[in-house]
Amino acid sequence: MSQEQKVKHLCNVQWCKGCGICVMICPQKVLALDDLGKVKVVNQDQCNNCKLCEFICPDLAIEVVVTGQ
Amino acid sequence: MSQEQKVKHLCNVQWCKGCGICVMICPQKVLALDDLGKVKVVNQDQCNNCKLCEFICPDLAIEVVVTGQ
């Protein structure tokens, strides 16, 4: 990741069913489940934008977007 | 064929439909169709009792039996 670029996770907690698959699949341990059992980002900086979480989520509840120039 | 044994053809003309398959298959040219289009034996002596005719007849109309001592 170039420093100018920022990875952002759009998590749709309305859609997330808390299965934890994204948490398991993330090679960088970026994600976790919150108290209500919904996905949350805990290590934003570690994210390498591999999008595995986005591709595997069965509920289409995560989108990984790159912002910044 | 030993000389004492004789091959006999039991032809059931009631069942024979005259398809000619036995005539074609017989390696010894023993069989033919008669005027009414039914199987008949024309070369009894040549028969080698291979039973191909009996096995292939779709109408179960030929039986080859061996008689004599």
Place this chain on the structure above:
Amino acid sequence: MARARFVFSGSGGQGVITASVILAAAAALYEGLYAVQSQTYGPEARGGATRGDVIISKEKINFPKVTQPNILVSLTQEAYNKYVGIVRPGGLVLTDSHSVKTERKVDARQVELPMYQLTMERIGNPIVFNICMLGVVIALTQVVKPSAIIKALEANVSARFLTMNIQAFDLGQELGRGG
């Protein structure tokens, strides 16, 4: 004939059904008559006697089956034996003398002609045996004009075989007129 009822009978492959269709089509399409054709199938479509029925009439035909034909044609012994009993008194029974022995006495005109033999001798192909027979029938009954049959043949027979069919038809007519 106000209403002609035909039964054509024979064995599978002899073309009796085709003959019945040609006759009925000729009447319906080229003579302005009413005509229905039907055939009987057993549960066994293969083998056994086949039968084609035709009714030809100046009036509308409601009931389409022939229970008692005025004209019965039988091309095999089996067919003859099966159907000769149903012919109408005063009707006509046409058989092929090569294959049918007409033992039974019926109150009908019995015509036996060597149609098969003649077809083979003069044309040499058994597939037009049925059309030769049709020629005989037309000659004997005059139920439709020969030209109507010719037209029906033209419409139903492939061009390659047309000449042979017409030849057979003419042969039959000849035979019928003579017979």
Place this chain on the structure above:
Amino acid sequence: MARARFVFSGSGGQGVITASVILAAAAALYEGLYAVQSQTYGPEARGGATRGDVIISKEKINFPKVTQPNILVSLTQEAYNKYVGIVRPGGLVLTDSHSVKTERKVDARQVELPMYQLTMERIGNPIVFNICMLGVVIALTQVVKPSAIIKALEANVSARFLTMNIQAFDLGQELGRGG
């Protein structure tokens, strides 16, 4: 109570249907009462609110569905919101205080108890949450004798888990009596 009508509601996996079956079986098999249990399926069997209905009565029960429960149990907010409106005036609404906020005012006794929390604290296994709830219900309604429930548990729960279930049931009764 001449005729008790229960609706147990919650989400799939919380075991509200099992609880309803245990209760009804206890009444029908060990108390000489009439009881029917039923459940509602949406076209979507998965997810969403699940609901188990029970009617218990001294008399034969013809119509088996509960339209207006005297006793409503709701273990999730979704279930509570969906069903609180149908409780009979003067009835009882039991909710789990951990998961349901009882905002609506209804003409019924509202009992909120920390059933989930206590189950987790004292037994540590969420699968007996439903039986703890059943203990509360029995304590509050006395619709059947606790011993009948124990018998029903014995008949329906695998031996391995029986002790844990009875424990949860007792815990619920305690909580219910206190509540």
Place this chain on the structure above:
Amino acid sequence: MAAKDYIRERFFPHLWCPGCGHGTVLNALLRAVESLGIGKNEIVMVSGIGCSSRISGYLDFHTLHTLHGRALAFATGVKLSRPELNLIVPMGDGDALAIGGNHFIHAARRNIDITALVLNNRIYGMTGGQYSPLSGAGVLATTAPYRNIDRSFDVIKIAEAAGATFVARSTTYHARELAKIIKQAIEHKGFSLVEVMSQCPTYFGRKNQQGGALEMLQLFKEQTASIGSKAMQEHPEIIGRGVFVNKKAPEYCQEYEAIVARATSA
């Protein structure tokens, strides 16, 4: 018992057309059963609907003439009920692989001990010569006046892929070989399939200018060879005859015994 003792003589001559290959299959089947010496009461023959399925009416076994395509499903019910009986199921190509395709692959998958014969004449004989899933592209049929575009199943491959543990092919030209293969198939424990190339001179032969029964049999001779033979190696377009698959695998009724054992011991 002589071969003829296995038939119901009163229905002969049978109703198949002159030269129809199905009669030769009947003949070969008789020889196979005779050589195995199986009692007539120990055989249940289940057939569907079609010219081929008529075979059951001619044989003096327990005979169950069922619905088009469903013979193997009926046979499964019989076999699981009475595993000690021999189930023989003759089917047409349409019966087995058009409408009956699903039961075919599932019976094979279960490896239930049934002997299935596909009398493959590449046509629907009974209904008057429409194309079947075994006709193959290029064939003429009453519903393929512009030549068939449907690709053909390879019965051998599909039976094997579905799980059949005995898979073989022969033809009505090779009547003796056919009898032997059917015998092996009956002996085999598990689902066995024999494809028999059989001639329908009435519809297939005539429509496709193959001539009559004799010419069609000649073609079976010319277009096939034993698998593994030199002829086959040299001419890959040649159709193989013989036993393609013959392996052991758990048979369904035996496995069911295991279920019963688990259930009754629990």
Place this chain on the structure above:
Amino acid sequence: MAAKDYIRERFFPHLWCPGCGHGTVLNALLRAVESLGIGKNEIVMVSGIGCSSRISGYLDFHTLHTLHGRALAFATGVKLSRPELNLIVPMGDGDALAIGGNHFIHAARRNIDITALVLNNRIYGMTGGQYSPLSGAGVLATTAPYRNIDRSFDVIKIAEAAGATFVARSTTYHARELAKIIKQAIEHKGFSLVEVMSQCPTYFGRKNQQGGALEMLQLFKEQTASIGSKAMQEHPEIIGRGVFVNKKAPEYCQEYEAIVARATSA
């Protein structure tokens, strides 16, 4: 168009259970379609009945939600009518290979240009966890309380034997690979089949002590490998992933054009 533009958002969150693999297949399918850039009006999705078949309701294509097992038959009617459209047919393992087995093998045989996806969770999810023809022996299911004795189909083999010209397998663990393979399948001209190993934690996982979705995904990872990989060569029990068959053969609708040409020139 972004992937999300292909869905019918108003039906989300969808009705599948938490952790159900079918959602991941939906996800991968979206990526595949997105990367191909096919317009939404150019896709007809035909599904049968089952949890898997729900997929059609969530997608903003022309969607035809049909009868259990019959999706490919409906799809054949659509495709032959409009060969220019892309037909995608997602099916459950029961849908495709139990009740639907016959349409499956016949669509493959015809090599009609349809993309078939088998969402194989080895169970009838929709009806509550009965065994399917892909469960395999030894599995526990609501109708197999003493462990299943039914042998499983090998989907890859049977699709190939039946005539499919593109045959592949992946899993929901391998979401990226899956999207790529689905893409290839859609691009392929002819009948293409992708078997997707998909987890049903609710019935299959729970009954068979495989744990939840996470553990099941781990198993997909451990029990599979790319075909041709070293892992596969060393461990023959490992299940292969990748493209097994990819070949050219006459496609049905194109062949039909040839019929029309013959008919109209005659």
Place this chain on the structure above:
Amino acid sequence: MAGVNKTVAGVNKFVQGNEACVEGALYAGLTFFAGYPITPSSEIAELLSVRLPKNRCCFIQMEDEIASICAIIGASLAGNKVMTATSGPGFSLMQEGLGYGIMAEVPCVIVNVMRGGPSTGLPTGPSQGDVNQARWGTHGDHAIVALTASNHQDIFHITVEAFNIAETYRTPVVLLFDEVLGHMRERIVVPKPGELPLVDRLKTEVKQGVDYHPYLPREDGRLPMSDFGGVHRYNVTGLFHDMWGFPTNSPQVVHGLLRHLTDKIENNINAITHYKEHCLDDAEVVMISYGSSARSALHVVANRRSRGERIGLLELQTLWPFPAELVREKCAQAKRVVVVEMNMGQILGAVKQAVAKPDRVTLANRIDGQFITPTDIRNILRLIQGRGV
């Protein structure tokens, strides 16, 4: 296939009933046929395999009857006028698909050339045994349209009408012929194009981007369609569904849809009813018949009228929805009503329910696989009248 339907028109033909049906279907605009052979309907498939490709239209032989009905439904949704043809056993297999067509409101025509049943029965024997099956064969409440005819010209016309009804009401229509009609030959005249009114597929006028409701009837009751591949994407399902085609279990919607499916047929019974009458004006004996048995009945009428007997025939062409009002009216003056059919009395019940005096209704039938003859009917009439045979 972007086929264009070209019919040989304005032509005399001498054909089997099955061919008359084929000619009618082509005249009506048939562009897609899928089927599986079965006696006595196979000629329909065979003839269409010749004709449809000539019109650049589709003919496909499927793996079975189930696949056949599914394929035509798919093809109809893609914009075709579609048909399949079968006989009893195949019709039984089509029942699930037929119900789908009803629920999803897909225009299609299903021909059943009846043979002797139950089961495999008598494959080549005539019968009219599937009349009630046509009404009730698929599961669940539903309405159905089933038509028949007694001669080849009428077969042609009623086949055209079947397509027109299918398109008008977006519904499957069953054509019930029988072995006698299917196989016998008589003359038909194929009308010139335009001579008979045709109902074309009503396509929606809703523009791209505007919300299209595939299941919301217009003011006039009709439901315009949008072909798959067009600009409107919607959902088709066999589940109860809302006006966009998406599944719902809302009681209101379920109730409304079921009523709609039934009412669209039953409320239009007058438009859907086709019949012929012969000598009914002063008839004391009213025979009610249909299909080939109506021919025998008509033979009896002609024969008896010539002797001055007051006998007439009501020939039904629409069997379902049953034209109860019509029957009631036509039988109002009858001293005796005789239902003539080749079954155990399948429309008999409906006739009895329709007329004011059910006691006066009797059955003249034959159930032995033989075509009912005028003599049979005459004998039964004598018996009914207490005159012995």
Place this chain on the structure above:
Amino acid sequence: MAGVNKTVAGVNKFVQGNEACVEGALYAGLTFFAGYPITPSSEIAELLSVRLPKNRCCFIQMEDEIASICAIIGASLAGNKVMTATSGPGFSLMQEGLGYGIMAEVPCVIVNVMRGGPSTGLPTGPSQGDVNQARWGTHGDHAIVALTASNHQDIFHITVEAFNIAETYRTPVVLLFDEVLGHMRERIVVPKPGELPLVDRLKTEVKQGVDYHPYLPREDGRLPMSDFGGVHRYNVTGLFHDMWGFPTNSPQVVHGLLRHLTDKIENNINAITHYKEHCLDDAEVVMISYGSSARSALHVVANRRSRGERIGLLELQTLWPFPAELVREKCAQAKRVVVVEMNMGQILGAVKQAVAKPDRVTLANRIDGQFITPTDIRNILRLIQGRGV
């Protein structure tokens, strides 16, 4: 499998209706089940997959419903008491096989736990929409036995009776339950062995070598069977057949067989008819209902009777053959007959045909996928009486 049927008997159980059916089937001697899962009948298969192997009997899940009904017919001929279970869509698929069972006279029981139709409809919604399909779903003339019940004890009993009828008359018997009954739970008492009479498979006494006629009824009308694998070899076919089971198209034989198939059911209607009555003696309003809707009707009766209203209920357990005489009799004194069902009036027609005054018959129904409630019925009664809701 030479299974022996062992039922847990004389025991109180708290079960779903589907389980009551399973208990009844096992009590009746079920030894072979083949099926394919479908909501809301799947529990029947699931429970039998546990129970049958314990009895050394057969359970098999087939590839579809068609295979299921074929497998049980095969198994029945091999000597088993057999059953399959399904719901609407599966029942549609079974129609061809059902007709085969009728024609070949094979004892078997087919359970249809009805759900909302047509088509996929409402898989989990209650309905009684397949009543007429049970009567007419398969092609060709035929008779059928279809039974139902309204509570679990009765489900148990009627299931036993279904097997008894199947064996007595050598015929398929259809059990029509519905989603409400299938899934609700109540108590049943499984009687002790011997408490209920069971009809066992009647085996021929004809000795080996003597000509056995599988299709020639004995003096008492019954047709003894011989299991496949036994000493008598005969033919079974779905074609019309002679007394040995061989195909024929002889008109006499065809006629005779069809009459036999129908008469053996219709002539025994009294023995086959099961019903219950509640407060009918002086009833001015007679409700006629069956299955789960009879429970709501009964609720209304109990409720209204307590207020002195002369209302009663005739609860039918035998739907087909329709007990017309019984209905006529029970309605003779009624000022009003109200048919209560969860469909568009499927037995309504039969009731109207049965009673003397069809005008007095009205329908109280619900068709929105919801269980009909006593309130619904009360509202409809008010409306019928002209009193508004």
